[in-house]
Amino acid sequence: MFSKTLSALLLLAPFVLAAPAESFDKRQSIDTSQHCGQWDTVAAGQYTMYLDQWGMGNASGGQSCANLVSLSGTNLAWRNNWTWQGGNGVKSYTNINLNSNLNKQLSAIRSINAKWTWSQSTSGSIVANIAYDLFTSSSAGGSNQNEIMVWLANFNAGPISFQYNSDGTPKPVASNVSIAGHSWNVYSGSNGANNVFSFLPTSGTVPSFSGDLNLFLKYLTSSQGLSSSQYLTTVQGGSEATSGTATLTSSTYSVSIA
């Protein structure tokens, strides 16, 4: 009886040992150290985190820092804390850039499945957004012509717009457009170099987005004159930070183009 139990244990042992090893394998080994350099990059799976503190020269003080937390399959967890004083305009867009399946024509994209669950703590009032940022070009890998932003949160910032209401607020080109389970106002403008289309939640924030970003592109090609022969060159998600102090914690971030 003893030997029967022992041989049963010996038979079981490899499986017992194998189970944690398999779940450990799924969690990939990545650089989880903190980065604060203006143009620091950290690669992880199909993504690269860009510190992208492009406007920091306009700040009187401050910095953006970020670290990856974990990567499991295509699910990335990451953290970005920033503080900016002075100056006008965006100081940093610390973001997660997708490196896979880009440069397809919009007409050839079947889906851009995206998930982003985030929370943010702030100290005092901030000016920032939390947004996806996509770019299109007339050729694969070419220079940007259109910028498409999907804001999940707006903290005292505002979209680029051609039209303004008499009270100074930007005037949408379409209101209450229902896409991916949420209601959006759509703004059209120019940043000087690109047409900019911005989708902002009609009300509140979207702290847990799960949907197909291609539906926003399809809406623009069918209703706002974006050409479906354009190529999707960039898909990023992050926070455009202008002023204040915040910590953005993204517990799940994933984007995949098919």
Ligand SMILES: *[C@@H]1O[C@H](CO)[C@@H](O)[C@H](O)[C@H]1NC(C)=O
């Ligand atoms: C300052 O902000 C402006 C407008 O946003 C931008 O064009 C410029 O590059 C910034 N300057 C520096 C030094 O970052």
Ligand SMILES: *[C@@H]1O[C@H](CO)[C@@H](O)[C@H](O)[C@H]1NC(C)=O
């Ligand atoms: C971000 O948090 C880290 C760790 O808590 C800290 O060392 C760093 O100074 C913070 N950076 C900013 C810009 O707040």
Ligand SMILES: *[C@@H]1O[C@H](CO)[C@@H](O)[C@H](O)[C@H]1NC(C)=O
């Ligand atoms: C959008 O929806 C809001 C809330 O339901 C409503 O007050 C507003 O009139 C709508 N705007 C348009 C342009 O339909």
